[in-house]
Amino acid sequence: MLYTLTLNPSIDYIMHINDVKVGETNYANDENMLPGGKGVNVSRVLNQLGVANKALGFIGGHTGRFIEDWLKKEGADHDFISVNGDTRINVKLKGEAETEINGKGPIITKADSEKLLTRVRQLRSTDTIILSGSKSRGLSETFYNQIIDICTEQNISFVIDTNSKELLDILKEKPFLVKPNQAELGQLFNQSIQSKEEAIYYGKKLQEGGAENVIVSLGGDGAIFIDQNQTYLADSPKGKVVNTVGSGDSMIAGFMAGIEKGLTKREAFKLSVQSGSATAFSKDLATKEAILALNNQVIIERVENHEND
Ligand SMILES: Nc1ncnc2c1ncn2[C@@H]1O[C@H](COP(=O)(O)OP(=O)(O)OP(=O)(O)O)[C@@H](O)[C@H]1O
Numbered sequence: 001m002l003y004t005l006t007l008n009p010s011i012d013y014i015m016h017i018n019d020v021k022v023g024e025t026n027y028a029n030d031e032n033m034l035p036g037g038k039g040v041n042v043s044r045v046l047n048q049l050g051v052a053n054k055a056l057g058f059i060g061g062h063t064g065r066f067i068e069d070w071l072k073k074e075g076a077d078h079d080f081i082s083v084n085g086d087t088r089i090n091v092k093l094k095g096e097a098e099t100e101i102n103g104k105g106p107i108i109t110k111a112d113s114e115k116l117l118t119r120v121r122q123l124r125s126t127d128t129i130i131l132s133g134s135k136s137r138g139l140s141e142t143f144y145n146q147i148i149d150i151c152t153e154q155n156i157s158f159v160i161d162t163n164s165k166e167l168l169d170i171l172k173e174k175p176f177l178v179k180p181n182q183a184e185l186g187q188l189f190n191q192s193i194q195s196k197e198e199a200i201y202y203g204k205k206l207q208e209g210g211a212e213n214v215i216v217s218l219g220g221d222g223a224i225f226i227d228q229n230q231t232y233l234a235d236s237p238k239g240k241v242v243n244t245v246g247s248g249d250s251m252i253a254g255f256m257a258g259i260e261k262g263l264t265k266r267e268a269f270k271l272s273v274q275s276g277s278a279t280a281f282s283k284d285l286a287t288k289e290a291i292l293a294l295n296n297q298v299i300i301e302r303v304e305n306h307e308n309d
């Protein structure tokens with residue numbers, strides 16, 4: 001069974017606006033409110049793809065109820081820990097450029113963080129947990145490490161999507177998948193990555209450091225997949241970009257859905273790119289239909305075979 005963990009979920013308040021003028025009253029052309037937070041997004045896309053999963057994390061107040069109600073309506077399973085304080089609202093301004101203002105979210109007490117660790121201890125060695133997004137206030141800096149220690153002790157497979165440097169340290173615990181985007185990969189190695197060759201070079205370092213599978217997402221330029229044996233490259237399908245929020249999370253969902261369904265890694269990577277782009281072309285996260293509609297538009301090219309390295 002797959003689990004997602006979102007320590008700091010959100011309502012994503014998406015406002016479409018031509019031009020934001022700082023210091024003035026601006027009016028949106030269109031707006032919508034969606035449940036958000038990286039793990040919540042992964043869960044919703046897994047659900048679209050028909051893969052059983054449960055969303056874990058901390059949720060609070062009327063904003064938290066909005067997320068729970070939405071997931072319930074969609075039939076997405078969840079088991080959040082209720083906390084005092086309101087789940088945050090993240091404002092996403094979609095204009096010429098995309099500007100995001102993410103809230104802080106509630107402060108998590110020691111008692112609630114213990115409840116979550118207890119919940120993770122109940123997972124089994126056949127389970128995989130997808131750890132995504134920033135940590136809430138009140139949690140220790142090493143909270144992900146504490147969860148990963150439980151995973152290691154209990155032989156639970158984990159995926160981690162965090163942009164902090166702690167990722168380099170976590171590699172030795174052998175995450176099943178890591179998915180930095182181009183900028184995040186550069187930040188990990190204090191480099192500015194300018195080409196696919198450079199992205200492959202640094203992506204391989206994550207694989208060599210311990211990650212079983214590495215996807216480097218390159219926005220509109222596609223993505224790279226690296227494991228011990230192969231390096232694959234995919235171009236992004238072409239389409240009208242509506243809202244890229246959650247496209248990286250959709251990629252994780254697509255890859256993990258493919259693995260759960262017994263696809264090859266090459267096919268799972270293809271589904272990952274389809275899922276990311278289908279979300280970029282949608283107002284909300286991608287639906288199954290939108291993902292499958294891109295089936296003929298993603299070509300996977302094998303750029304390296306390192307079986308004999
Ligand atoms: N302009 C685009 N055109 C087509 N596909 C896109 C575009 N932007 C993003 N995508 C799709 O989404 C995937 C993830 O994009 P990106 O590299 O921006 O990830 P990310 O930064 O983790 O995303 P986010 O943080 O917005 O969820 C890409 O690999 C691609 O499949």
Ligand SMILES: O=P(O)(O)OC[C@@]1(O)O[C@H](CO)[C@@H](O)[C@@H]1O
Pocket residue numbers: 008010011012035036037038041090102132133134135245246247248249
């Ligand atoms: O503040 P974090 O946890 O890093 O990111 C939160 C967030 O920006 O990530 C998702 C998109 O990936 C959004 O749904 C959400 O608002």
